Amino acid sequence: MIPSDVCKAGLMTLLRVGGINSPERLEQTDILMAGGRITALGRDLDIPRGWPIHVVDAHHLIAVPAFIDQHVHVTGGGGEGGCGTRCPEITAREIASMGIGTVVGVLGTDSISRSPADLLAKVRGLGAEGISAFMYTGAYRVPPPTLTGDIQRDLAWIPEVIGLGEIAISDHRSSQPRQDEIERIVSDTRVGAMLAGKRGICHFHIGDGKRGLEPLRRLLSETEIPADQVIPTHVNRYAALLEEAADYALAFNATVDVTAFEDAGDGLSAFDAVSRLLARGVPPELITMSSDCNGSLPEFDTNGTYLGMKVAKNTTLIADWQRLVREGVLPLESALGLISTNVARVLGLHARKGRIATGFDADVTLLDSELQPQQTFVAGQCVYDVRTTE
Incomplete structure (x- = not known):
């Protein structure tokens, strides 16, 4: 479940990916981003009805720190x-x-x-x-x-x-x-x-x-x-x-x-x-x-x-x-x-960048099997999507 203390105000993004390297490999495959930060990591996180969450289905991609x-x-x-x-x-x-x-x-x-x-x-x-x-x-x-x-x-x-x-x-x-x-x-x-x-x-x-x-x-x-x-x-x-x-x-x-x-x-x-x-x-x-x-x-x-x-x-x-x-x-x-x-x-940015971890900046890059960037998120916002630029 998504933690109950996650802020429900404003748009949140949930990445469902094939794997996460934080840079070490994690067991989790879901990344919840809100307010510019990573607010939760997990597997098959449930989405409460009515929450303003944008879900990105990227099961074929690997998430790494941007x-x-x-x-x-x-x-x-x-x-x-x-x-x-x-x-x-x-x-x-x-x-x-x-x-x-x-x-x-x-x-x-x-x-x-x-x-x-x-x-x-x-x-x-x-x-x-x-x-x-x-x-x-x-x-x-x-x-x-x-x-x-x-x-x-x-x-x-x-x-x-x-x-x-x-x-x-x-x-x-x-x-x-x-x-x-x-x-x-x-x-x-x-x-x-x-x-x-x-x-x-x-x-x-x-x-x-x-x-x-x-x-x-x-x-x-x-x-x-x-x-x-x-x-x-x-x-x-x-x-x-x-x-x-x-x-x-x-x-x-x-x-x-x-x-x-x-x-x-x-x-x-x-x-x-x-x-x-x-x-x-x-x-x-x-x-x-x-x-x-x-x-x-x-x-x-x-x-x-x-x-x-x-x-x-x-x-x-x-x-x-x-x-x-x-x-x-x-x-x-x-x-x-x-x-x-x-x-x-x-x-000197190591307390907020360079890792996929709860509380860190929601800077995430999604790579394909050839390690080619497909999507880039900064502060939880998608700033590049290969599908919209080709």
């Missing part, structure tokens, strides 16, 4: 080749069609024609369209551009701001921040987040420069900053950097983020990168995957001269993730961590 993409250029990235090379904004449909319910927006190289205010407006726009959206304050450069003029105030007063990023290091496009500057902005982020009751991670873009992860290794070795405050991304940019990332993860018990490059070029695909990290003994709990979608994939010559670019998509993220499961690199419950549970923990 995916979380922690690195999305929601306003578009690019610009390295001039104004004509700015990437387009991403749409809510493009996000939800990949089973993604939550995104974190970032600025990149261009924080001149695009600003934190633009990013906040886009994040709120995605929220109005049903996507759970957050943002990092800052961009590639140091000092980071902010909304209020101060990192700590951004974290304290702007609900959507959950950290700082993406700060570029080991890259010719970065502002070449000194070690003390890196330490200062990470410390400011940590204190601002503490005052706001947030995790306040610092999301670092790692380029193909020779310093690699050295600035972050020094940060964690020479200061009191905990490892979970710092997330390096693009660590699969080239093979030697991935090896360094494995050493970094193991030495500091730190999470590293793999990018699902559409065209890996000299780098490694997300599939290959995750496989190699696991082979090196990095626990799957310390690995996350993100798309970098709608960011630019610029090409430069050895002198740093711009040659051309492509626009990243989030389709590669899901394809590489599916391949990890299909080829047996990870079982489904562990693989889900890479794009849901682990990411929720990294972002």
Whole structure:
């Protein structure tokens, strides 16, 4: 029976599915969602007569936590080749069609024609369209551009701001921040987040420069900053950097983020990168995957001269993730961590996202037998249904 204390006011949704991975496999096959939360899990839940419940019959599908993409250029990235090379904004449909319910927006190289205010407006726009959206304050450069003029105030007063990023290091496009500057902005982020009751991670873009992860290794070795405050991304940019990332993860018990490059070029695909990290003994709990979608994939010559670019998509993220499961690199419950549970923990959202459990946000993705998203629910509302978009 549905618990008697479930609120009877307003529309509720009952998903009847073929199975639930929370990410671990559950015995229940019914998910009741109301008020944006999961209110009950069970088998063959009875529906009291007169209750305003919408029933979704999806016995042929598997329910998993809606995916979380922690690195999305929601306003578009690019610009390295001039104004004509700015990437387009991403749409809510493009996000939800990949089973993604939550995104974190970032600025990149261009924080001149695009600003934190633009990013906040886009994040709120995605929220109005049903996507759970957050943002990092800052961009590639140091000092980071902010909304209020101060990192700590951004974290304290702007609900959507959950950290700082993406700060570029080991890259010719970065502002070449000194070690003390890196330490200062990470410390400011940590204190601002503490005052706001947030995790306040610092999301670092790692380029193909020779310093690699050295600035972050020094940060964690020479200061009191905990490892979970710092997330390096693009660590699969080239093979030697991935090896360094494995050493970094193991030495500091730190999470590293793999990018699902559409065209890996000299780098490694997300599939290959995750496989190699696991082979090196990095626990799957310390690995996350993100798309970098709608960011630019610029090409430069050895002198740093711009040659051309492509626009990243989030389709590669899901394809590489599916391949990890299909080829047996990870079982489904562990693989889900890479794009849901682990990411929720990294972002400090683990008390409400990344699991299918009573009291958690009703963010649920329904997958078919090929692990292809068929429906995506965010806060209990269907924001994508393959049947209505084909």
